[in-house]
Amino acid sequence: MSARVPAPLPRAFYARPTVAVARDLLGKVLVRRVGRRERRARIVEVEAYLGERDAASHARRGPTPRAAIMFGPPGFLYVYLIYGMYHCMNSITETDGVAGAVLIRAAAPLDGSDPTALRGPGKLCRGLGVTMVDKGTDLTIRSSGLYVADDGRSVVRIARSPRIGVDYAGHWAARHLRFFVPQHISVSGPRRNLK
């Protein structure tokens, strides 16, 4: 009688400052359904992208065709193609009209399968079958087939570091906007704080 599957996080969860959403996404469960198959994985690594003023964010050029969705209402999925061969997935944050997104970089499978299969943003999307057709998905409804839920567990400690792959972004590259579960096998790149 208890819901075996936790409910999707509500829109209000995403309608907050991006850094708060990023931190709070750690430990949450990513639920992906394709047909009758459902996969679940715990989010262990994310990055915050703060909008127009953030030189590392796709929103830095304003609402271009690709990034316009970042300026829209929170709780929707932003997917983009990177290096012509991988996809990356983000949840939109902040209020409608204000750009912001959290890049989900890695998750730990909850079915006991290979803990490195979803390690890194490209592998995460590949492993969950997320592509451009999923851009714009509403993450707050079950019927989307892709959502984030709270199963009651929480992360004990959160580490932070500069974001990965944004060295071109001047002083924004140095800001500690990457959040992860320290020492976790499913985290990509450095698993402890640098600096």
Added chain:
DNA sequence: GCCACGATAGTG
């Protein structure tokens, strides 16, 4: 219309 360049990952 061009074209340099990525919020990456796998191999050497």
Added chain:
DNA sequence: ACTATCGTGGCG
């Protein structure tokens, strides 16, 4: 350290 592979957006 090198590169596969292609949409995006700056430039003009």
